[in-house]
Amino acid sequence: MRDPLPDHGEELIHLMHDSEARSDVPADSVTQQFAAVSAGTVKAKRKGLPLGAWIAIGWMAILILAAILAPVLPIPDPINDANPLKAAQGPTLDHIFGLDGNGRDVFSRIIWGARNSLFIAFAAVITGFLIGGALGLISGYFKGRIGGVLGAITDILLAFPQLVLALAVVSFLGRTVFNVTMALAIVSIPILARITRASALSWSERDFVTAARAQGAGHIRTMLREILPNVLPAMLSIALLGIAVAIVAEASLSLVGAGVKPDVTTWGNVIFSGQAYIRDAPSMVLFPSMVIFFTVYALNYLGDVLRATFDVRESAL
Amino acid sequence: MPRTFTLKFLRLVLVVLVVTFITFGLTKLQPGDPVSKIIPFGTAQQKAELRTDLGLDKPFIAQYGKWLGNFVQGDFGKYYDSKQSVNTVIKTSLPVSLELMLYAQFFALLIAIPLGVTTAYRAGSKYDRGANATMFALLALPNFVVALLLAIYVGAKWQLLPTQSNVIPFPLNPLDNWTYMLMPVVALTLGQIAVYMRLLRSDMIATLQEDFITTAKAKGIPTRRILWRHALRPSSLTLLTVAGLNVGALIGGAIVVENVFGVPGLGKRITEAILAKQYPALQSYVAIIAILYVTVNFAIDILYSVLDPRIRNARSVA
Numbered sequence: 001m002r003d004p005l006p007d008h009g010e011e012l013i014h015l016m017h018d019s020e021a022r023s024d025v026p027a028d029s030v031t032q033q034f035a036a037v038s039a040g041t042v043k044a045k046r047k048g049l050p051l052g053a054w055i056a057i058g059w060m061a062i063l064i065l066a067a068i069l070a071p072v073l074p075i076p077d078p079i080n081d082a083n084p085l086k087a088a089q090g091p092t093l094d095h096i097f098g099l100d101g102n103g104r105d106v107f108s109r110i111i112w113g114a115r116n117s118l119f120i121a122f123a124a125v126i127t128g129f130l131i132g133g134a135l136g137l138i139s140g141y142f143k144g145r146i147g148g149v150l151g152a153i154t155d156i157l158l159a160f161p162q163l164v165l166a167l168a169v170v171s172f173l174g175r176t177v178f179n180v181t182m183a184l185a186i187v188s189i190p191i192l193a194r195i196t197r198a199s200a201l202s203w204s205e206r207d208f209v210t211a212a213r214a215q216g217a218g219h220i221r222t223m224l225r226e227i228l229p230n231v232l233p234a235m236l237s238i239a240l241l242g243i244a245v246a247i248v249a250e251a252s253l254s255l256v257g258a259g260v261k262p263d264v265t266t267w268g269n270v271i272f273s274g275q276a277y278i279r280d281a282p283s284m285v286l287f288p289s290m291v292i293f294f295t296v297y298a299l300n301y302l303g304d305v306l307r308a309t310f311d312v313r314e315s316a317l
Numbered sequence: 318m319p320r321t322f323t324l325k326f327l328r329l330v331l332v333v334l335v336v337t338f339i340t341f342g343l344t345k346l347q348p349g350d351p352v353s354k355i356i357p358f359g360t361a362q363q364k365a366e367l368r369t370d371l372g373l374d375k376p377f378i379a380q381y382g383k384w385l386g387n388f389v390q391g392d393f394g395k396y397y398d399s400k401q402s403v404n405t406v407i408k409t410s411l412p413v414s415l416e417l418m419l420y421a422q423f424f425a426l427l428i429a430i431p432l433g434v435t436t437a438y439r440a441g442s443k444y445d446r447g448a449n450a451t452m453f454a455l456l457a458l459p460n461f462v463v464a465l466l467l468a469i470y471v472g473a474k475w476q477l478l479p480t481q482s483n484v485i486p487f488p489l490n491p492l493d494n495w496t497y498m499l500m501p502v503v504a505l506t507l508g509q510i511a512v513y514m515r516l517l518r519s520d521m522i523a524t525l526q527e528d529f530i531t532t533a534k535a536k537g538i539p540t541r542r543i544l545w546r547h548a549l550r551p552s553s554l555t556l557l558t559v560a561g562l563n564v565g566a567l568i569g570g571a572i573v574v575e576n577v578f579g580v581p582g583l584g585k586r587i588t589e590a591i592l593a594k595q596y597p598a599l600q601s602y603v604a605i606i607a608i609l610y611v612t613v614n615f616a617i618d619i620l621y622s623v624l625d626p627r628i629r630n631a632r633s634v635a
Contacts, residue, residue: 156339159332159611160603163569164587168603171591172343248459252569255461256576256588275465275577278480282469289462297457 053305056298063295067114075108078265088281098283100273109270110288116177116260117267121246123181128188129239135189136196137231141204141223151197157190166249167258175261180253184246195238199231233310240303244296251292267292322619329615336607337388341381344596371597384600393601403598406586407605414575414582418567420502422560425509430556432510433517434544440522448514455511460570464504464577471500480578497580504574509563516559520552554624561617565610 049057066073083103091098097106139150157165169183203209204227212226247267253259254268255275262269267288274284352364352373359367368374372383387394393403432452436445472480478500524530525548533543572584579585583602590599 156332156335159336160607161565161568161610163572164603164606167572167587167591168340168343168599171599172596173346244457251459252461252573255573256584256591258588258591271461271465278465278469279473282473285465285469289465292459293457293462296459297454300453300457 056301076105078109078112097287112265113267124184125242127185132189132192136193140197140200154190199234237303237306244299337604394597410583421505429513432514437518437521452511467500
């Protein structure tokens with residue numbers, strides 16, 4: 001039998017098993033999916049980033065730049081520049097991605113969509129990162145009653161299937177950008193809490209933490225200065241994957257009619273408005289779908305690279 | 318065993334209670350008066366009657382208690398306008414969704430298990446790297462994209478299969494049932510294959526390094542038997558847990574896919590209820606899904622400790 005490759009998915013699985021053994025709850029589906037995403041595509045390399053990582057970074061950089069610069073770019077307005085006479089026109093030189101059902105430029109709508117979709121995804125995951133990270137760090141550090149209570153809260157949040165929870169929050173509270181962002185943040189809090197907790201649990205057992213405590217470091221200092229820096233790489237790589245998940249979730253919500261209202265241009269809404277035209281003008285759906293695919297792929301890949309670079313394996317020691 | 322079972326069951330009940338309480342609370346948080354939403358042009362008297370009718374004049378806890386009482390007795394409420402019973406809708410739509418998810422789960426495992434086992438055995442080979450790269454790409458392919466691609470090409474362009482589903486119950490006409498189910502199932506299955514295959518692969522790679530595998534090899538047991546019997550057995554437990562946890566992702570995927578293809582399942586009914594602002598119905602749907610999900614994982618958790626002697630013993634020692 002051949003020698004198996006070093007495999008980074010394993011650490012995450014071990015991390016999950018650790019948390020399973022300790023907290024007596026199974027890991028959640030999303031953690032499992034993350035483990036699947038990160039099951040070793042990128043080999044650990046000491047020097048330099050692989051070419052693929054540069055391509056992924058390049059794609060994300062272009063996308064983010066375009067999203068930020070959308071108001072000053074020489075592109076038609078995504079909502080008001082409508083030309084109903086040319087509705088559902090395929091790609092031409094003037095409109096490289098074609099026009100949508102109202103005769104609006106699909107390319108422009110994708111860039112403006114990036115502005116809103118990326119904002120929603122980043123804001124949601126950053127919120128989840130801060131709240132979930134804090135919860136996870138505290139419950140991983142204080143193993144006793146506090147950890148138990150926080151763990152139970154996480155479990156309850158995880159008892160909702162992700163999309164159903166987001167769906168419920170948005171439909172009950174209203175289809176605004178803020179509510180969609182909050183719904184996705186609520187979904188990402190327990191995921192980040194779970195990962196952070198698992199990692200913080202194993203790090204807080206280490207000798208240097210005991211040493212810091214013996215030298216008189218307080219709980220907060222120990223958590224922030226000793227444990228957090230070690231837990232951060234795992235959190236960041238999960239956050240990158242989380243952004244990808246949030247992008248897909250935003251689009252999924254729009255697609256089932258429970259996302260941001262159609263007058264806000266998001267990737268999900270661009271696809272949703274094209275759905276009725278798949279017979280005559282599939283380009284309306286194909287181009288935004290492709291952009292989502294590339295973005296999710298790039299984020300998954302970067303999350304994987306991050307894990308390999310920081311060698312998250314150590315945290316399982 | 319019986320003690321852990323009781324504890325776990327109590328936990329399950331607690332989670333279900335909290336989940337339904339939160340969903341109920343969410344409906345109350347919605348801005349605006351629900352009565353004005355249902356009959357915006359009703360007179361003050363009509364509105365007051367409806368308010369009493371819906372129990373909205375009572376305190377929150379009382380409303381929740383009443384809802385819970387009905388729910389436990391199997392009364393899932395009514396639609397506002399048509400007065401259609403939610404139970405009837407669930408009776409027709411839930412089996413469709415379950416069928417869709419069962420097919421997806423079955424085919425995903427059917428394809429993922431052989432792929433996971435063979436790639437783990439030949440880790441690092443061209444075959445392994447090729448399969449891995451494909452699966453990595455599949456992970457980035459949201460199921461609505463697969464669904465839309467199928468609808469565009471297989472449905473609209475080549476006209477091979479109907480794009481709008483009109484699911485015929487399997488017992489009535491198996492062939493028609495499959496014709497309508499095929500595209501939704503494929504759309505739901507592809508991403509799941511990647512999840513299972515990649516987890517099984519990394520799990521198996523770890524298993525293949527264990528001593529008992531070396532022993533088995535030394536005894537001269539054929540490779541095929543080692544892979545499929547000795548190595549797959551411990552990994553299959555991991556797979557079982559993941560399959561259960563994955564039901565959450567599957568439910569989310571089913572909602573999206575049902576909407577793209579117009580499959581008359583629970584997912585489609587949920588989004589219809591959202592658009593029509595049928596909150597009491599929606600609340601029951603969300604509660605039912607959460608219960609379904611928690612119960613499946615509860616069952617798997619129990620099954621897991623029954624199947625794996627290591628866990629069984631560890632628990633009894635502790």
